[in-house]
Amino acid sequence: MEDILHRLEGLGYRLTPQRMMVVAAVERADGHISAEEIYSQIRARHPRVNISTVYRTLDLLKAEGLVAEIDLGEGRVRYHPVDKGHHHHLICRRCGAIIDMDEATLIPLKGVLREKYGFESDLRHLAVFGHCLNCAKLNDADVSFD
Amino acid sequence: MEDILHRLEGLGYRLTPQRMMVVAAVERADGHISAEEIYSQIRARHPRVNISTVYRTLDLLKAEGLVAEIDLGEGRVRYHPVDKGHHHHLICRRCGAIIDMDEATLIPLKGVLREKYGFESDLRHLAVFGHCLNCAKLNDADVSFD
DNA sequence: AAGAGTATTGTGATCGTTTATCAATATACA
DNA sequence: TGTATATTGATAAACGATCACAATACTCTT
DSSP states (O other): OOOHHHHHHHTTOOOOHHHHHHHHHHHHOSSOEEHHHHHHHHHHHOTTOOHHHHHHHHHHHHHTTSEEEEEOSSSSEEEEEGGGOOOEEEEETTTOOEEEEOGGGGHHHHHHHHHHHOOEEOTTSOEEEEEOHHHHHHTTTTOOOO | OOOHHHHHHHTTOOOOHHHHHHHHHHHHOSSOEEHHHHHHHHHHHOTTOOHHHHHHHHHHHHHTTSEEEEEOSSSSEEEEEGGGOOOEEEEETTTOOEEEEOGGGGHHHHHHHHHHHOOEEOTTSOEEEEEOHHHHHHTTTTOOOO
8 A cells, every 4th residue: 555645656647746745734634634724734835836736636636546535514525545544433513523433333334224225335434423422411401312 | 293384483483475485395395405496496486585585594494493404415405394204315426316214224323322432423314325226236347335 | 553673584795615717837758 | 959748826706605784574562
């Protein structure tokens, strides 16, 4: 599993400074990073780089299967390297906490969906909303999910 | 379980023509409907109604717990009456098919998330992406989820 | 029925994210 | 060196959604 830059190069793309910076930002981010976050990191040191280039590079990385998008319902999309394993998230509606979920937790669901619906689910990055431990207590009086 | 209009009235809101049209559109839609779809239905007969009013009414209905939002990852949000039961969707990435998923399918997952993470998940409308039966066959050669 | 106060709407601007267009620049290659 | 190609920067604009505020519609009291 080569790193993203080398795979890009192997695919015949030029390794421009802009592309290197976008790739570095995506790889440096421990979790998921948005285009705007990548852009502001780059702009801090290289103010002439354009956000179009960030989006273009992300599109390229996505098309080549090197990064993946995830929509956490924030009104913007986040990106992460595909080779860093799968990510599932439990997102607290109250405090915004994002809890990483173990992949194994979803294996039974995947099996059931295949058996019951003949559906091959892509559970590489699932987002489940709800309330975390603390907020569930705080919210007991107000809200109830069923 | 009264209908949305009567519950709105009971809550002390005025039953304006605009609100009635928005509510009617939401209730008429069998699945989920977007703000833009509601707006264009209304505009066809009442061109002077403004899209702000549509959004405002949807916000009101949402705040009063009469309709719920769901984000199917389309870049826009869809709305449905809460009293029509919970909806879960299996969305085919290839053909766009939206398969309704039985609610019971998710009960085990809900339990596991509570036990393992202390997370009270809100599984009222979950969207799972993947490939439907037909497209899974067609796609066997191209793509593989794991 | 008239007027005061409140609720609701229309208008138009604006926001944030993302995409499109196109000229300018940088690179590769003959 | 010159030419073709790849890539970028600048700018506008598409898109869904929100906002502020004046205009309108309604309710309620008298």
